[in-house]
Amino acid sequence: MIDLERCLHRPLLPALASLFALLACSGASTPVPLASGESAPFALAVQASSLYWLVPAQTGVPGALRTVSTQGGAAKTLSGVNAPRSLALSAQAAFVGSGDGNVYSIPIAGGEPRVLIAKDGSGAAVAISVSGGYLYATFNAGRIARIALTDGATVEELPAVTDTVTLFAADGAFIYWATSDGNLWREASDGSGDATLLGNTGGDAPTQPAFLRGSLYFRGTGYLGSVEEASGKVATLLEGTKTWSLASNGASLYLGLVHGIGSLEPPSSTASLFVSLEVAGSVLAADGSNVYWISGAVDAFGNPTAQRTIYRGKI
Numbered sequence: 001m002i003d004l005e006r007c008l009h010r011p012l013l014p015a016l017a018s019l020f021a022l023l024a025c026s027g028a029s030t031p032v033p034l035a036s037g038e039s040a041p042f043a044l045a046v047q048a049s050s051l052y053w054l055v056p057a058q059t060g061v062p063g064a065l066r067t068v069s070t071q072g073g074a075a076k077t078l079s080g081v082n083a084p085r086s087l088a089l090s091a092q093a094a095f096v097g098s099g100d101g102n103v104y105s106i107p108i109a110g111g112e113p114r115v116l117i118a119k120d121g122s123g124a125a126v127a128i129s130v131s132g133g134y135l136y137a138t139f140n141a142g143r144i145a146r147i148a149l150t151d152g153a154t155v156e157e158l159p160a161v162t163d164t165v166t167l168f169a170a171d172g173a174f175i176y177w178a179t180s181d182g183n184l185w186r187e188a189s190d191g192s193g194d195a196t197l198l199g200n201t202g203g204d205a206p207t208q209p210a211f212l213r214g215s216l217y218f219r220g221t222g223y224l225g226s227v228e229e230a231s232g233k234v235a236t237l238l239e240g241t242k243t244w245s246l247a248s249n250g251a252s253l254y255l256g257l258v259h260g261i262g263s264l265e266p267p268s269s270t271a272s273l274f275v276s277l278e279v280a281g282s283v284l285a286a287d288g289s290n291v292y293w294i295s296g297a298v299d300a301f302g303n304p305t306a307q308r309t310i311y312r313g314k315i
Helices: 004-008 014-020
Strands: 023-025 032-039 042-047 050-055 063-069 076-081 084-089 093-098 103-107 114-117 125-131 134-139 144-148 155-158 165-170 174-179 183-188 196-200 207-212 215-220 223-228 234-239 245-248 253-257 260-264 271-276 281-286 290-295 307-314
Touching: 032 050, 032 063, 042 084, 042 281, 042 290, 050 084, 063 084, 076 093, 076 103, 093 125, 114 134, 114 144, 125 165, 134 165, 165 207, 196 234, 207 245, 215 245, 253 271, 253 281, 260 281, 260 290
Parallel strands: 023 271, 084 125, 245 281
Antiparallel strands: 032 307, 042 050, 050 063, 063 076, 084 093, 093 103, 103 114, 125 134, 134 144, 144 155, 165 174, 174 183, 183 196, 207 215, 215 223, 223 234, 245 253, 253 260, 260 271, 281 290, 290 307
16 A cells, blocks of 8 residues: 555645545655745756756846756856746757747857847747757747747748647647647648647646657646647546646656656556655756756745745656
8 A cells, every 4th residue: 555644744635635546655856956045936947967947027127047057056147038938948049938029049058138039019929849950939919930940040930829829839740739728739840731629638728748759748737638749649648636847858757746746657647756845846847867846836834935946856
C-alpha cells in the first residue's frame, strides 16, 4: 500500500486524496533554491546550463528577462523588456513576446532587445515557440506569424484564428493551437492548406503544451490531455488530478501537483511523486538532470506571496 501521508510529509486531507490516487511514492529529491526574492516570476525555460524567466513591469520598474546558473549563484537581469508576456529560447537568443505587440530578440548572454516581429495592431504577443529553424508567434487579436531564425529578415503571416488562443505550439511539421472553448486545431507549419479541428477537450481551455515521443501534451483544470502528432487523435491521459504546470525533457513529463512535483512516462497513467512541497510548483521547466519550478503563489497557509523562489530538484 502506498503511504501518501509519508510521501507528502504532512497529513493528507480527505478532499485531496482523489488527487493523488494515481501517484506512487518514489525516492524523494531535495529542493535546492536557485533564486529567491523574485517578484512574480513566470515563463520559466532552461537552455544548456542556465535558467531563464520573465518578471512583469512594476511601478517605476520595467519588465525584465532574468537568469541564473542551473548550479546556483547570483541571479541577474539580462535585459529590460517592455510588458513581457511569453518566452522561447534558441541556442543563440532569447525571444520575448510583449504586451506592446512586438516580439523581441535578446542575445543569450544579454544585451539590448531587438524587435524581431513588429506589432501591427493585433494586440499582445501571447505565445511564442521555436521549431524547425523558425520562431512562431500568436497574438491576442488572432494574428499568427513566423520568421526564419537563419536570416531574421522576412516575417510570414500565417492564417489567423478568430477566438482567444489558450495554447500554441509548433513541432516543425505542424502548428497547434487551442481556443477558450476547448477546441484543438492544427495546420501545416508553413500555413499551407486548411486548419483542421482535431477535437474538443471538454470545454476546459487547454494550456502549457509539451512534446514527448510523437505526442503533444497539455493541461487543464483537473485533466492531462494529449494529441498524437501522426494521427491527430485527441485523448485524456489523467482525469480528476489537479495539475498546475507541465513540462517535458524529452524522456518524461513533469507535473506540478497540489503538493509536489510528479513525473509521468506515457503511455503509463501512473505518476511518481519525487518532490514533496508545501505548495504547488506553479511553473515548470526540465532538462536531462533536473526539474525547475517557481514556488506557488500562496504560502503553506494559503496566504498570497509577493516574493517567490525558483528551485531545482534532481531527477
